[in-house]
Amino acid sequence: MGKRLSKKLYKRELKNLQASLVEMQAWVQATGARIVVLFEGRDAAGKGSTISRVSQYLNPRVARVVALPTPTEREKTQWYFQRYVAHLPAAGEIVLMDRSWYNRAGVEHVMGYCTNDEYHRFLHQVPIFERLLVEEGILVLKYWFSVSDVEQENRFKSRNDDPMRRWKLSPNDVLSITKWEDYSRAKDTLFVHSDIPEARWFEVDNEDKRRGRINMIAHLLSQVPYHRIEKEPIDIPPRPASGGYERPPREPDTLVPDHAEELEAAAHAEKK
Numbered sequence: 001m002g003k004r005l006s007k008k009l010y011k012r013e014l015k016n017l018q019a020s021l022v023e024m025q026a027w028v029q030a031t032g033a034r035i036v037v038l039f040e041g042r043d044a045a046g047k048g049s050t051i052s053r054v055s056q057y058l059n060p061r062v063a064r065v066v067a068l069p070t071p072t073e074r075e076k077t078q079w080y081f082q083r084y085v086a087h088l089p090a091a092g093e094i095v096l097m098d099r100s101w102y103n104r105a106g107v108e109h110v111m112g113y114c115t116n117d118e119y120h121r122f123l124h125q126v127p128i129f130e131r132l133l134v135e136e137g138i139l140v141l142k143y144w145f146s147v148s149d150v151e152q153e154n155r156f157k158s159r160n161d162d163p164m165r166r167w168k169l170s171p172n173d174v175l176s177i178t179k180w181e182d183y184s185r186a187k188d189t190l191f192v193h194s195d196i197p198e199a200r201w202f203e204v205d206n207e208d209k210r211r212g213r214i215n216m217i218a219h220l221l222s223q224v225p226y227h228r229i230e231k232e233p234i235d236i237p238p239r240p241a242s243g244g245y246e247r248p249p250r251e252p253d254t255l256v257p258d259h260a261e262e263l264e265a266a267a268h269a270e271k272k
Contacts, residue, residue, distance in 0.1 A: 010210040017217045018057050025058050025094065027226035032091035034138045035224065038100040041145030042183060043173040044155040046206040050145070050213050051096050054220070058094070067098035080104060080122060081129055089138065101126065105190035107172065110182045123193040130199040140199040141223055143216055144187070145206045149180050 028035060037054075039047040055063050066087045075083050081101055089095045104122040108114040114122075133140050147155075156177070159169045176183060195201045202219060206212030 004208045005210040005214065007210070010214060013214050014053060014217075017214065017221065018053070020221050021054060021217065022057055023228055024221060024224055024226040025062050026229040026231070027224075028094055029062055029092045030229045033224075033226075034089040034091060034093060036089055036095045036097065036133070036138055036140055037220065038097045038102065038140070038142045039145065040099060040102050040106070040143065041204075041206070042147055042152060043176045044152050044159070044168075045145035045147045046209045046212060047145050048098060048168075049209060050204075050206075050216055051098055053213050054217060055096060062092065063094040063096060064089075065096045065098060080118070081125070088133070101129075102190060102194075105194075106183065106186055110179055110186050111172065111175070123190070126190075126194050127196045130194070130196065134198040139224065141220060142194075142199060142201050143204055143220075144191075144201055145204045145212065145216075147206050149177075151207050153177060 027033065039051055041047055051065055055065055064087075068083065068087070071083065084097075084101050087095060087097075101122075104114055104119065105126070109119045130140055156169060156173065159165045191201055204212050204216045
């Protein structure tokens with residue numbers, strides 16, 4: 001990868017791409033298309049921040065972000081893919097999966113949270129499962145976010161030093177530093193078994209987050225055969241004349257205090 005993408009160029013292109021995502025969303029709604037996008041990769045690889053940029057201007061009723069928690073005791077007794085099936089898109093929907101069924105081939109396998117039989121059964125079933133989704137008419141897009149060991153460690157340290165982002169750092173995340181090669185082998189193996197013609201893996205070099213986000217979103221748009229949907233203009237009617245309505249008095253204790261006014265007063269005092 002070359003030098004870091006400039007912030008100015010990044011913001012300008014991100015805005016253009018997000019406008020195209022809104023157009024794609026309109027096409028999905030109009031045609032009843034079904035799209036599921038998987039975001040996978042190492043811890044701190046930038047999956048979540050990319051999802052935020054993809055979904056920022058989309059209608060949450062159309063584009064849903066799915067980030068499943070640890071399975072319950074009941075879910076552990078189900079067919080492995082069962083809880084993911086419930087979140088697949090219906091007609092006119094886009095589902096963005098922040099991690100997906102590939103947890104089994106990644107963290108569960110590396111950390112010993114599943115048995116070898118469960119792991120190998122997953123590797124056998126996942127291409128079959130995804131072919132079924134594609135045969136059903138669902139567009140499956142799979143993105144793997146890559147980052148170097150040095151950059152990952154820097155991001156971990158940055159999170160640890162930032163109270164606003166410390167929640168993103170878990171004990172499992174830190175352990176991934178000591179299991180770098182194990183995760184690398186796990187990724188290589190899952191690619192061998194699941195990089196199928198019907199649902200290819202696309203790798204995102206996310207060493208530079210700005211560059212990675214732009215590249216991923218542009219590629220996503222290139223994979224969806226959408227076109228601009230012309231919508232009927234909406235006429236906003238004129239407000240009718242008052243019919244004599246009088247607003248009842250508001251209770252002072254239920255009115256949200258004007259914190260913004262306090263900020264303005266404090267800022268004005270500082271300038272003096």
